[in-house]
Amino acid sequence: MIKDNLEIVKEKIAKACQKAKRDVDTVTLIAVSKTKPVAMLKECYDAGIRDFGENKVQEILDKYDQMPSDVRWHMIGHLQRNKVKYIIDKVVMIHSVDSLRLAEEISKQAMRVNRVMDILIEVNIASEESKFGVSEMMLPDFVKEVCKLPGVCVKGLMTVAPYVDNSEENRQHFVKMRQLCVDINAQNIDNENINMLSMGMSGDYTVAIEEGATHVRVGTSIFGERNYLI
Numbered sequence: 001m002i003k004d005n006l007e008i009v010k011e012k013i014a015k016a017c018q019k020a021k022r023d024v025d026t027v028t029l030i031a032v033s034k035t036k037p038v039a040m041l042k043e044c045y046d047a048g049i050r051d052f053g054e055n056k057v058q059e060i061l062d063k064y065d066q067m068p069s070d071v072r073w074h075m076i077g078h079l080q081r082n083k084v085k086y087i088i089d090k091v092v093m094i095h096s097v098d099s100l101r102l103a104e105e106i107s108k109q110a111m112r113v114n115r116v117m118d119i120l121i122e123v124n125i126a127s128e129e130s131k132f133g134v135s136e137m138m139l140p141d142f143v144k145e146v147c148k149l150p151g152v153c154v155k156g157l158m159t160v161a162p163y164v165d166n167s168e169e170n171r172q173h174f175v176k177m178r179q180l181c182v183d184i185n186a187q188n189i190d191n192e193n194i195n196m197l198s199m200g201m202s203g204d205y206t207v208a209i210e211e212g213a214t215h216v217r218v219g220t221s222i223f224g225e226r227n228y229l230i
C-alpha cells in the first residue's frame, strides 16, 4: 500500500516539476511519519525514501535506533528549548525555528557536539492565530539575528499553510514565501544563501512545487490518515 501511495506521490511531484519546468531532483520528498509505527517507516524506506519528518522529539528518539543509519531525520514540529539537546546529533535539519531563544539553544548545543545545524525559519505566512512562526514583518530582522549565531546555518524558510479544501487557495501564500526568500537574499546577510523552501503537505504539495518548494512534507498521502487515538 505504502509503495503504491509513494508511486502516486512521486508521479504528481514529477508532473508538477514538469509544469514548472523544474528538474525533479530539486525537490526533496520528506515522508512525514509522525504517529506511524516503525514497520510502516521501513516499508517506506524499502521503497527508496531516506528523508523522514517527525514533529515530536520523543518519537524521533524512539524510531532513530530502529531505522537504518542512512535515514535523514527532519524535525518539522514545534520544538521546546529544553529538548534540543536530545536530537542535536540525530537530525539533519530543524524546519521549525521561530524564536531567537530557540535558535540560540540550537546553536549552543550544535557547538557542543562540534557541528553546525542547518535550520529553516518558520513563517506564519497567513497570520493565523493558531500557528507558530515568525510574522512576515519581523522576518528580515529575525533572519539577520539568527545568522549571527555560530552553530546554525539558515538554509531557508518553512511554512505550514492554512488548511483549505482547494489547494489553489494556498498558491498566494507559496508565492509570497518565495518572494520572502528573494528579498532576504537581496539583503545579502553574511553571504548566506537562503534558498530552501519547505512548504506543501498532502493537500497542496503540487501547488507548492509549482511555486518553488524545495522540500515537501507529505504524511497522509503516503501513510494514510493518522489515528491519534491509538
Ligand SMILES: *Cc1c(COP(=O)(O)O)cnc(C)c1O
Pocket (backbone or CB within 6 Å): 032, 034, 055, 076, 077, 160, 201, 202, 203, 217, 218, 219, 220, 221
Ligand atoms: C503532519 C505534518 C505534515 C504532513 O501533513 P499531511 O497533511 O499528513 O501530509 C507536514 N508538515 C508538518 C509540520 C506536519 O506537522
